[in-house]
Structures are given as C-alpha cells and as structure tokens.
Amino acid sequence: MGWEEIRAEVLSRIRARAWAPGAVIPGEEALAEEFGVSRATVNRALTELARAGVLERKRKAGTRVAALPVRRATFDIPVIRAEVQGRGQAYGIRLLREEISRPPVAIAAQLGWPILGGEAQGAMLCLETLHLADGRPFAHELRWLNPGVLPDPRPDFGAVSANEWLVAHVPFVTGDIAFSAEAAGEEVGRAMGLDPATPVLVTERCTWGEAAPVTWVRLTHAPGYRVKTVV
Amino acid sequence: MGWEEIRAEVLSRIRARAWAPGAVIPGEEALAEEFGVSRATVNRALTELARAGVLERKRKAGTRVAALPVRRATFDIPVIRAEVQGRGQAYGIRLLREEISRPPVAIAAQLGWPILGGEAQGAMLCLETLHLADGRPFAHELRWLNPGVLPDPRPDFGAVSANEWLVAHVPFVTGDIAFSAEAAGEEVGRAMGLDPATPVLVTERCTWGEAAPVTWVRLTHAPGYRVKTVV
DNA sequence: CGCCGCATTATGTCCAGACATAATACGAAA
DNA sequence: TTTCGTATTATGTCTGGACATAATGCGGCG
Incomplete structure (x- = not known):
C-alpha cells in the first residue's frame, strides 16, 4: 500500500x-x-x-x-512565442510603441506604484506590441514596466518579447491574473485589423517581484482564442 | 530549519x-x-x-x-450561488427549459457520448437556466446532463442548480474548462436582456465521472464579469 | 562499429518513533 | 453563569534509516 x-x-x-x-x-x-x-x-x-x-x-x-467541494483548476501561462510555435505556426513580433511616461492612475494604483495628488509619481516604460502567428495578429499587448528592473541599456524589445525577457531575468514573481470579455475598441482593433465591436478575450496580469512592482500587462487575444485548463 | x-x-x-x-x-x-x-x-x-x-x-x-519557467496559476471554480452570495447579493435561479433530447453531435463527441451515423445515440437531459444576483441576470447556463447519473425521480433543478446538486452528489470528477469571448447572440441575449452583439465571457466545461460522461455546460457570464486567479 | 544489458546514482517512497503546534473541551475561578 | 486557563488530542513536521525505481552511461558482446 x-x-x-x-x-x-x-x-x-x-x-x-x-x-x-x-x-x-x-x-x-x-x-x-x-x-x-x-x-x-x-x-x-x-x-x-x-x-x-x-x-x-x-x-x-x-x-x-469538504461539504462544498470547491473545484480547483490549474492552468499554465505559456510564453506567447512557445504557444504560437507549439501550434506549428511561425512567430513574429512587432513593437508598435516604446516610450517612457507616467502610467494612468488606475494602473499605478493596482501595481502599488507611488501616487501623489491624483497622479502617478515617476515614469514607467510603456510598450505596445503585436504578436504574430504566421504573419497574422495573434495577440495585442499593452505593457507598463518598472524601469528599475531593467539593465542599462534596455533589452531590445523589438527582438525579444518583454514577457520572455522577464521570465528569463526576473523569475518567480507573484502576481494575479484576470480574464474578461470586451469589445476590441478603436485602438486595438486598428492594430489587429478587427472591427472595434469584435468580442475579444482580454487577459490582465499584474506582477510583483520581491519588493517592487514589476509589470502590468493587458493582452488582447485574437477572436476564437480559448484559455484551456484541466481540473 | x-x-x-x-x-x-x-x-x-x-x-x-x-x-x-x-x-x-x-x-x-x-x-x-x-x-x-x-x-x-x-x-x-x-x-x-x-x-x-x-x-x-x-x-x-x-x-x-526550470529553464523556461511556465508560470502555473490556479483558480477555484465556485458554485455560482456561493459566488453571488459572497458578493453580498441575493441569489436567484430561474429554470428556462428542461427537456430530454439528443445532444448536438459536437457536444456528444466532446463528452464521448455514443454517436452513430452522424447522430448522437440516446438522449440526455438538457437544462437552460438563468442565475440571478439581486434579481438581475448574472449568468446563463446551457447544460447537457447524462441522465444515468441522476436518481429517479430527478432533483428539482428549479430549486437547486444542477451544478450544486452535482458537486454534492457526483463529487470529484475530472474535466476540462475553456474560456472564450463571444457575442451574446440572439437566444442568450434575449434571456439575459442584452444586445446580441454584447461581448460576453463564456466558460465551457466538460466533466466525466469514474467511467461515464457526466455533463457538458456552457456558462455565459454577464458583461463585466472577470475570472480572477492568483499565481 | 553498433547495440544491448547492467551497474551506478539521484530521486521517490516508506517506516517507526518523536516532538511541535493548534484547537477544542473541560474544569476551575470570578 | 461566564470567562479564563489548561489538559487533551489530532494533525504537522522532523529524524535517520532503508529499500524501490527510473534513467543514465559505460562496458561488453555480437
């Protein structure tokens, strides 16, 4: 036994x-x-x-x-490149925007980034990226990144996705994730070639390192995308 | 240590x-x-x-x-009643439809329900339910249920949700879950009082007992609903 | 030269016993 | 009667030892 x-x-x-x-x-x-x-x-x-x-x-x-057994499911969060290549498709990445600026208050608050007088204190690195599978839009990524975790000079996020760079260099952080359904909207719709009203699955992640906030990211997946898990 | x-x-x-x-x-x-x-x-x-x-x-x-640390998140799948009440809202349930019929082939195939000549063999119990929070639609549920797991006479699914009855009486099954974003559509939109084009989060679950398939369920959540997890 | 089998080795599991810890239940004191 | 402290008890963890198991890699055989 x-x-x-x-x-x-x-x-x-x-x-x-x-x-x-x-x-x-x-x-x-x-x-x-x-x-x-x-x-x-x-x-x-x-x-x-x-x-x-x-x-x-x-x-x-x-x-x-347990009286009311709460079923607990787990799912793996893959690196997007691995996910695309796992489907046998060619992965591509296009950096749409890279700038240093103050994050919106809502995002700063969620990360625990200092806020004073209704405005975020200190700038973060803002990245807007499009992930491609076989040349077609696979996911749109909007990311705010704590510049304190990056080396000088910064990695080239046009070559390696920020997510992939992070998991390799700032490993084993904590964070939370939320899924929701939304309309693609003007900006993302234009970037992905979708009608603004198209329903899309949105993943929002907020991650912290040992002490400092690391990154906030909002992933908009192409229509038809499904998050799968096993109980 | x-x-x-x-x-x-x-x-x-x-x-x-x-x-x-x-x-x-x-x-x-x-x-x-x-x-x-x-x-x-x-x-x-x-x-x-x-x-x-x-x-x-x-x-x-x-x-x-681990070279490429796959981040693994877990989330709990609550009983909807507990979820609604956990928000401090009053829970209600409305059984829209209850009938015995043959499931669509796509659903039968996913469950491993016998199919012969392009048609499902044997009938399942089909339930259409609306979950209410403070009287407002919270989620729409379309469920196909293996009648073999039910007692005779059947439980009153107008009083206890099928999910809740199942977790209490057919516990600890395996299954898989998928999230996606879709437009509400005509039927569900009408039931929930939504424009058919509204983006909604859809959860599809497929569960099996020790040997036999148990149930297939598709939950359409009200707009604004988020699935949250902790890494 | 190539393939197969076996020795090696690190993890996986188990045991019997021990002490630590948390939570309950009961008895004593106010 | 109520409250507080304490004995009890079931789980949580640790030890030091042992054998089981899987995978590697080497040596020998064809």
Missing part, C-alpha cells in the same frame, strides 16, 4: 458516500492501522487530498470531507 | 542566480548536510518547488532549475 493507493481508497469511500460530505473521517492513527501502513503514509495521502480541496483538515478537530 | 525555510532559501538562490536556469543544483544528500537537516526535509522542499514549476526533477539526472 503506497500513499497513492491510500489516496485512491479514501477517494472511493467518499465517492461511495461511506464518508458523507461534512463528516469527520477516522484519524490518521486509525487509518494507518487499518491499511497496515505507517501514519506518515496516511498523512501524505490525506494532505494531498486536502490540497486538492476534497478534504478539510484542522489540528485537533480532525479531518472532514 | 523547517522545509519551508529550505524552500525559501533555495528559491532565493535561484532568484539571485547562484543557480542559473537550466543548471543542475546539488543533490538532496549534499543540501541536507549543508542545511543540517535530514534528506526527507530537503526532499519535501524540493518536491514542493517542482510542483510549482520552479524546479524539474528526474531520477538519476538530478534536480535542475
């Missing part, structure tokens, strides 16, 4: 409703004896199930079957 | 580029000795980092820093 077998057995008991949602299941000691393994092995299996959201564990209170 | 401290130390060495992307890091034995802990503790820390996508581990080959 390995911990994966224990996990499977526990899961099947939950499925079979031998242990009902909300109910406390036997303690690790008891299960260890029943399955003929050490407590550490049971612990590994139950910890794994708790991480998956199937069980809820608390010291002293014991382990109970 | 607990395993979390080990993890933090390893992570900071990676950030500081003491261990470069792609490079092999010292073996567990060596790290255990350096940190003055047992190998099991180092193993726990490294396993955790590998799960997060920061390290890649292979037997015999050793542990190396």
Whole structure:
C-alpha cells in the first residue's frame, strides 16, 4: 500500500458516500492501522487530498470531507512565442510603441506604484506590441514596466518579447491574473485589423517581484482564442 | 530549519542566480548536510518547488532549475450561488427549459457520448437556466446532463442548480474548462436582456465521472464579469 | 562499429518513533 | 453563569534509516 493507493481508497469511500460530505473521517492513527501502513503514509495521502480541496483538515478537530467541494483548476501561462510555435505556426513580433511616461492612475494604483495628488509619481516604460502567428495578429499587448528592473541599456524589445525577457531575468514573481470579455475598441482593433465591436478575450496580469512592482500587462487575444485548463 | 525555510532559501538562490536556469543544483544528500537537516526535509522542499514549476526533477539526472519557467496559476471554480452570495447579493435561479433530447453531435463527441451515423445515440437531459444576483441576470447556463447519473425521480433543478446538486452528489470528477469571448447572440441575449452583439465571457466545461460522461455546460457570464486567479 | 544489458546514482517512497503546534473541551475561578 | 486557563488530542513536521525505481552511461558482446 503506497500513499497513492491510500489516496485512491479514501477517494472511493467518499465517492461511495461511506464518508458523507461534512463528516469527520477516522484519524490518521486509525487509518494507518487499518491499511497496515505507517501514519506518515496516511498523512501524505490525506494532505494531498486536502490540497486538492476534497478534504478539510484542522489540528485537533480532525479531518472532514469538504461539504462544498470547491473545484480547483490549474492552468499554465505559456510564453506567447512557445504557444504560437507549439501550434506549428511561425512567430513574429512587432513593437508598435516604446516610450517612457507616467502610467494612468488606475494602473499605478493596482501595481502599488507611488501616487501623489491624483497622479502617478515617476515614469514607467510603456510598450505596445503585436504578436504574430504566421504573419497574422495573434495577440495585442499593452505593457507598463518598472524601469528599475531593467539593465542599462534596455533589452531590445523589438527582438525579444518583454514577457520572455522577464521570465528569463526576473523569475518567480507573484502576481494575479484576470480574464474578461470586451469589445476590441478603436485602438486595438486598428492594430489587429478587427472591427472595434469584435468580442475579444482580454487577459490582465499584474506582477510583483520581491519588493517592487514589476509589470502590468493587458493582452488582447485574437477572436476564437480559448484559455484551456484541466481540473 | 523547517522545509519551508529550505524552500525559501533555495528559491532565493535561484532568484539571485547562484543557480542559473537550466543548471543542475546539488543533490538532496549534499543540501541536507549543508542545511543540517535530514534528506526527507530537503526532499519535501524540493518536491514542493517542482510542483510549482520552479524546479524539474528526474531520477538519476538530478534536480535542475526550470529553464523556461511556465508560470502555473490556479483558480477555484465556485458554485455560482456561493459566488453571488459572497458578493453580498441575493441569489436567484430561474429554470428556462428542461427537456430530454439528443445532444448536438459536437457536444456528444466532446463528452464521448455514443454517436452513430452522424447522430448522437440516446438522449440526455438538457437544462437552460438563468442565475440571478439581486434579481438581475448574472449568468446563463446551457447544460447537457447524462441522465444515468441522476436518481429517479430527478432533483428539482428549479430549486437547486444542477451544478450544486452535482458537486454534492457526483463529487470529484475530472474535466476540462475553456474560456472564450463571444457575442451574446440572439437566444442568450434575449434571456439575459442584452444586445446580441454584447461581448460576453463564456466558460465551457466538460466533466466525466469514474467511467461515464457526466455533463457538458456552457456558462455565459454577464458583461463585466472577470475570472480572477492568483499565481 | 553498433547495440544491448547492467551497474551506478539521484530521486521517490516508506517506516517507526518523536516532538511541535493548534484547537477544542473541560474544569476551575470570578 | 461566564470567562479564563489548561489538559487533551489530532494533525504537522522532523529524524535517520532503508529499500524501490527510473534513467543514465559505460562496458561488453555480437
């Protein structure tokens, strides 16, 4: 009996409703004896199930079957170049705009960039990029970047996408992501060759390094793009 | 030194580029000795980092820093009722349609439902539901459900949403999810009181139980809805 | 020269025991 | 009766040892 077998057995008991949602299941000691393994092995299996959201564990209170199991999905955020090439298409990048200026207050606030008197303090690097797949627009990227994380001179973002440069040089940051559906709008529509009213999937990411904000980015994907995940 | 401290130390060495992307890091034995802990503790820390996508581990080959760190995000799929109530709004549900019929071939194929001669074999339960928040449309749900997983008589899906009934009674299934942006369209637009051209976020889920397909569902969210995740 | 099998090696898992920690429940004090 | 402290208890983590497993790479055989 390995911990994966224990996990499977526990899961099947939950499925079979031998242990009902909300109910406390036997303690690790008891299960260890029943399955003929050490407590550490049971612990590994139950910890794994708790991480998956199937069980809820608390010291002293014991382990109970999650009453309202929140399904947890994970998805990978690929580097766009890898994503395009993974589809067997040729990747291209076109830098539309690169300038240093003050970010809009809304973006500065989200990043935690200093704001004084209703205006952002200090300039950031603003990049507007078009990602191409087989020469056709694949995604439009609007990015504000903390110049403090960049070397001097700056990398050539017309050759390497900012995202790719960042994951290679400012790795393992934290951040949050949001998906929404919007109309392409005038500016992005013109850049991507779309009617301004076209529905497009928009990804907004906000990432921080160890202390300082790193970047805010808004990706507008071409129509038909889907974000896929596995539960 | 607990395993979390080990993890933090390893992570900071990676950030500081003491261990470069792609490079092999010292073996567990060596790290255990350096940190003055047992190998099991180092193993726990490294396993955790590998799960997060920061390290890649292979037997015999050793542990190396991920060269192209694929950022992995997780998000929770809440029960809609809980989501609405979590915003402090009143939840309501309106069952628009409930009928037994053959699913479209595209949906049957995706579920692995038997198809013969270009037509789905056997009927499924089709539900069309509107979820309300404070009386206003929150999401439109179109669902095809394997009647084999339901008891006889069927639950009252006008009172409990199918999703909620399923997570409580057919728990811990696998599935996949896809997000996309589309125009609301005639039918959904009418149900939600939206112009057919309005961009809306659409979630499509396909879930399977232990052996049989369970359900296919397409959720159309009200404009402005965002799916949020944390990296 | 090329291919296959085996020794080597790093990770994966397991055990038995121990102490740490958090949270509950119960008893004592106000 | 209420509140506070404490004993109890289940989980969390660690140790040091062991064997299992997979993948590499080398040496030998055809």
